[in-house]
Amino acid sequence: MKSDIGMLKAIVGESDVSDELADLYVYSSDASVHQALPSVVVRPKTIEEVQQVMRYANGNRVPVIARGAGSGMSGHAVPIDGGIVLDMKRMNRILEIKPEDILCKVEVGVVNDELNRVLKPYGFFFPPTPSSGNICTIGGMIGTNASGNRAVKYGATRDSVLGLKVVLANGDLVKLGSNTRTDASGYQLARLMVGSEGTLGIVVEATLLLSPLPKYRAMGIANFDKLEDAGRAISDIISTGITPSMLELMDSVAITAVNRALNLGLPDVAAIVIFECDGMVKESVGHDIANIRKTCERHNGSGITVSDDPKEMARIYEGRKKLFPSLSRYGEGLVSTPLADDMAVPMSKIADCVQEIHKVAKRNNVIMSAYGHCGSGLIHTKIMMDPTKESQWEDAKRAVTEIYEYVYKIGGTTSGEHGIALSKAPSWKVEKKDSLEMMRAIKRALDPHNILNPHKLMDAPDDWTKATALRYNVRRG
Numbered sequence: 025m026k027s028d029i030g031m032l033k034a035i036v037g038e039s040d041v042s043d044e045l046a047d048l049y050v051y052s053s054d055a056s057v058h059q060a061l062p063s064v065v066v067r068p069k070t071i072e073e074v075q076q077v078m079r080y081a082n083g084n085r086v087p088v089i090a091r092g093a094g095s096g097m098s099g100h101a102v103p104i105d106g107g108i109v110l111d112m113k114r115m116n117r118i119l120e121i122k123p124e125d126i127l128c129k130v131e132v133g134v135v136n137d138e139l140n141r142v143l144k145p146y147g148f149f150f151p152p153t154p155s156s157g158n159i160c161t162i163g164g165m166i167g168t169n170a171s172g173n174r175a176v177k178y179g180a181t182r183d184s185v186l187g188l189k190v191v192l193a194n195g196d197l198v199k200l201g202s203n204t205r206t207d208a209s210g211y212q213l214a215r216l217m218v219g220s221e222g223t224l225g226i227v228v229e230a231t232l233l234l235s236p237l238p239k240y241r242a243m244g245i246a247n248f249d250k251l252e253d254a255g256r257a258i259s260d261i262i263s264t265g266i267t268p269s270m271l272e273l274m275d276s277v278a279i280t281a282v283n284r285a286l287n288l289g290l291p292d293v294a295a296i297v298i299f300e301c302d303g304m305v306k307e308s309v310g311h312d313i314a315n316i317r318k319t320c321e322r323h324n325g326s327g328i329t330v331s332d333d334p335k336e337m338a339r340i341y342e343g344r345k346k347l348f349p350s351l352s353r354y355g356e357g358l359v360s361t362p363l364a365d366d367m368a369v370p371m372s373k374i375a376d377c378v379q380e381i382h383k384v385a386k387r388n389n390v391i392m393s394a395y396g397h398c399g400s401g402l403i404h405t406k407i408m409m410d411p412t413k414e415s416q417w418e419d420a421k422r423a424v425t426e427i428y429e430y431v432y433k434i435g436g437t438t439s440g441e442h443g444i445a446l447s448k449a450p451s452w453k454v455e456k457k458d459s460l461e462m463m464r465a466i467k468r469a470l471d472p473h474n475i476l477n478p479h480k481l482m483d484a485p486d487d488w489t490k491a492t493a494l495r496y497n498v499r500r501g
């Protein structure tokens with residue numbers, strides 16, 4: 025694609041195009057198990073450059089995969105058919121902050137934590153709080169509709185996007201949504217773009233709704249000997265009208281993982297629940313925390329500690345905060361893979377679902393942890409397995425299928441925050457079978473030549489283990 029590379033260099037400049045193998049390799053994977061080399065990496069700096077790249081790609085039928093930080097968990101930014109990986113991180117200006125309208129305008133390469141650092145002196149923050157906030161971009165958060173541990177109170181990215189500027193597959197620039205907190209007119213196309221995983225357009229600018237930074241925060245932790253009790257406590261906390269700013273669960277596997285990795289000495293119990301309340305009035309935060317404490321006590325929670333001291337709160341949250349890397353160190357030769365990793369279930373079913381996850385894991389020779397933002401009904405899992413054994417991938421595949429069959433049976437959904445891309449697509453297509461054709465029609469209307477992140481979501485292959493190469497050295501047989 026020599027002449028093509030010349031064309032791309034003419035658009036964005038010599039130094040912002042690369043087809044060096046080392047660069048292609050870096051852009052061949054994300055935080056998922058998948059890997060596929062792009063043909064070329066392009067780093068635009070302006071909207072006009074994005075438009076020109078899209079006109080070129082559309083005319084020549086070249087796939088374009090928008091990429092932020094590549095922290096997606098399911099193969100979102102993996103270029104399954106090669107083509108152009110469009111690295112959006114150079115478009116990273118904060119364009120406007122308007123405290124009086126509680127909004128800001130940004131280019132999409134801005135990193136979440138950097139935006140919050142700049143917003144802090146104004147007394148505001150951008151509410152979605154993914155654990156990957158120190159690396160993930162606003163564009164990637166829009167692509168996946170990311171959320172995080174505070175979504176229980178503040179919602180997901182979609183709830184904080186007012187308007188977008190989007191470059192379409194043919195290079196046209198469109199403005200979607202508005203600058204206002206309400207916008208009742210017509211199809212909600214800005215909202216449609218959120219969570220579309222780079223398949224409908226390249227988002228270049230976003231108008232974001234902010235929240236005032238809370239003045240007070242308090243946190244607590246409770247231990248449970250039975251998962252059912254933890255599940256009932258979570259469901260009761262939410263249904264009694266208290267809105268915690270965080271309500272997290274860690275199961276026994278998660279507790280073991282952080283104890284092994286960090287020697288934290290967390291108690292050997294079936295589950296730990298961590299809760300947090302925030303707000304502008306100290307007494308009201310204290311009142312809510314006390315009520316949550318009573319609810320945990322009513323459901324046999326023990327060892328309950330609450331505090332509003334920042335150091336003590338950091339200590340309470342340490343195990344949960346460091347859980348993700350700790351899972352990678354669970355056992356010799358095991359890796360932690362993000363498969364079936366963020367289902368959402370009705371609040372009353374959280375404990376049942378965690379128990380079923382453990383049974384499925386045992387049946388299929390893998391280890392699975394369950395934890396996460398249970399105040400939103402969201403359960404994270406990781407499958408710990410030996411990725412060098414072919415048979416373990418078959419085990420993992422069976423486990424994923426069985427878990428999702430159960431999740432659908434109890435009225436749950438495939439993904440509460442990480443999105444679908446490749447790894448979750450086969451099950452998700454079963455869940456969404458009634459809307460797949462509608463989604464394909466929308467895709468055809470906006471991207472008739474199927475160049476935007478092709479073969480993802482409803483068009484992904486039916487076997488995720490064969491959708492791309494796997495990032496591991498798998499010994500066959």
Ligand SMILES: Cc1cc2nc3c(=O)[nH]c(=O)nc-3n(C[C@H](O)[C@H](O)[C@H](O)COP(=O)(O)OP(=O)(O)OC[C@H]3O[C@@H](n4cnc5c(N)ncnc54)[C@H](O)[C@@H]3O)c2cc1C
Pocket residue numbers: 054055089090091092093094095096097100101112132153154155156159160161162163164165166167168169170171172173220221222223225226227228348441442477
């Ligand atoms: C350690 C870790 C913790 C995580 N914690 C959370 C969490 O708490 N909550 C959560 O929701 N997620 C979490 N994630 C998943 C991931 O970080 C988020 O989905 C994040 O929003 C992805 O951002 P990114 O910039 O890395 O996007 P990428 O991974 O680069 O891209 C994600 C998707 O968005 C599309 N995209 C990117 N930019 C654009 C654009 N400009 N226009 C159109 N489409 C675009 C891509 O094509 C792709 O489909 C975590 C991941 C890791 C590795």
